[in-house]
Amino acid sequence: MNLKELSQHLGLSPTTVSRALNGYPEVNERTRQRVLEAAERHNYSPNSGAKRLAEGRVMTIGHVLPVSNEHEMVNPVFADFIAGAGKRYAEEGYDLLLTVVRDEDEVATYRDLAKRRAVDGVLLHGPKVNDRRIELMKELNLPFVVHGRSSVVGEDYNWVDVNNRRAFERAAGLLLDLGHTRIAFINGLADMDFASRRLAGMRDALASRGIEVCDDLVRHAEMSENYGYSSMREFLEMPEPPTAVLVSSIIPAIGARRALSDAGLSMADDVSVLIHDDDLSYFRNEGDIPTYTAVRSSVRDAGHMSAEMLLQTIANPDKEPQHVLLEAELTIGQSTGPAPAMRRFLKQG
């Protein structure tokens, strides 16, 4: 069933039927009802291809999911972000186009999406410290929102980000308050913007107490469970292991926990662990007292807000770039406790 057939059924012109369906005023209200009802009855929806062609916009948002070739990993954080964003798209009648590509093809993919007119805008994930994609989007004249920021990029652009620096400054501050001075950090890939901000936050906190970050205690990699495990293991094998560890995601934290338990140690008592918690739906850090002490910020909410911002940008392209800076909340869980020295001090006091 297409427009033409439907309009013939109704004894109306395609023009009128189209206007009736799209809510234009120049059609009698009774006719509109008839049309609406007939469309419903005949199960009619406008053909997507024809609509895109005629309207010149495609009602589609692009997300590109780069899959690194060697390890072929796709971050579960992504799933929650997509869920948050995708729900918003659906509400507004937008489709979500997901392109899975090898790392090195990512730029070509954005170019392709733009020139094929396959999307009205894109959402950029996981920006690097210096991310060329931002410049690329401007060149391609594609509306976009970045989830995160890119420190080095000069121009202004839309973004939604967590205040990573502040969050990790506070996180490290708490550990310092507990008497920890030898603090490790299991962080994300070094060229990721969030990772560099978090490290800066930690550095700030330590610096304010006159402590320098020890390079041996800072790890950078894709944040898998195994990465958390092996990092913690290596820490424990050091002559002078850290007494506290920051972890950039709950997933490596699970691995870190495994390493501790393999070594017969436990969180809080032996080593304090403080994580960034994206509030992943399958890994809720909750309960009377949450398992992990954490700086938390829901990645699903971030997805939702990013989507909202993008849709607004598309609707109103001349709008000034928007920014949302989310503050993470620091909640105390079961994974942190006083440093050994502090513990002795408390006892004797």
Place this chain on the structure above:
Amino acid sequence: MNLKELSQHLGLSPTTVSRALNGYPEVNERTRQRVLEAAERHNYSPNSGAKRLAEGRVMTIGHVLPVSNEHEMVNPVFADFIAGAGKRYAEEGYDLLLTVVRDEDEVATYRDLAKRRAVDGVLLHGPKVNDRRIELMKELNLPFVVHGRSSVVGEDYNWVDVNNRRAFERAAGLLLDLGHTRIAFINGLADMDFASRRLAGMRDALASRGIEVCDDLVRHAEMSENYGYSSMREFLEMPEPPTAVLVSSIIPAIGARRALSDAGLSMADDVSVLIHDDDLSYFRNEGDIPTYTAVRSSVRDAGHMSAEMLLQTIANPDKEPQHVLLEAELTIGQSTGPAPAMRRFLKQG
């Protein structure tokens, strides 16, 4: 730059340019080269909307991601499956359309995709024991592949599935061989087809030794970390706790492990844990000796194969329904050991 402009640049008709670009034979090879080069130089790609309209197919595959309203969860397993499938789509020039919807809107979404002609085919995730979507797809005349199967559905259809029954029969068999008789099962949602098959497999194994599955020891829910935690906790609080536990995913297994360590117990020594391992990229169960004893089958590979099957079905709609039944491999890790009775027996022997 569109076809018309490009053809004017070249002093050719749009027809010839189109044919040259699409590899039709009735164009001189030298002309084709000229066209190809000009297209490249002017950065031309056919407009997606126009192409869909003219061709009558949209080069797009649909995936629907239902998000249950109450708990808003999206399974990380999904991310890996998508990665496997999406890569295959991209290779064949297909786009992936992802729709995030509330559970109750799922059927309406498929209908909508079909009547808008937004997709050439769909991939169905997480089939229930009796899944109405299969009938729906036939009604809508949409090519489809099911990742998993639906036991009750009579008609034939395309599917890619793991031999869940066999896998869990073997898994339970191993535990029995180790002397366990009181075996629990932390399974997926009861109405999921995979969950019912796995339970059946376990039941078969126990039955062959004259043991009946104890209902109190079987849990069904969405497979989050917390679910694994609380289930294991409840098991441990029983007057007669199980000595071994099957877990349908590595994620609840992580929770189960946490419950054990909270109780000062450990896997293998105190309670044997045997999981189904989807080989998630962020949760690789590997190492010299893997952490978990597991029946393993890569969900990413399943995604890849499902995509392949769907593309073939679209290319050749009259083909007989295809089936792929994957066998999981059973690998021994650190999480299983002999039952207490067996342990005593071994000692005294």
Place this chain on the structure above:
DNA sequence: TGGCGCATCCAAAGCGCTTTGGCAGGACAC
């Protein structure tokens, strides 16, 4: 009564591509 304005509808063009159905011209056979 004539004219104006408004409400309601429609014909046709246009979006950018593919595809059908030629058409010219050269090669070749007879």
Place this chain on the structure above:
DNA sequence: GTGTCCTGCCAAAGCGCTTTGGATGCGCCA
């Protein structure tokens, strides 16, 4: 020299929608 076939190109229709630019007819006012 005529007819046939093949190569290489093109004009035009058509995909299903939106949108421009009228048309028609009616009520209403002067």
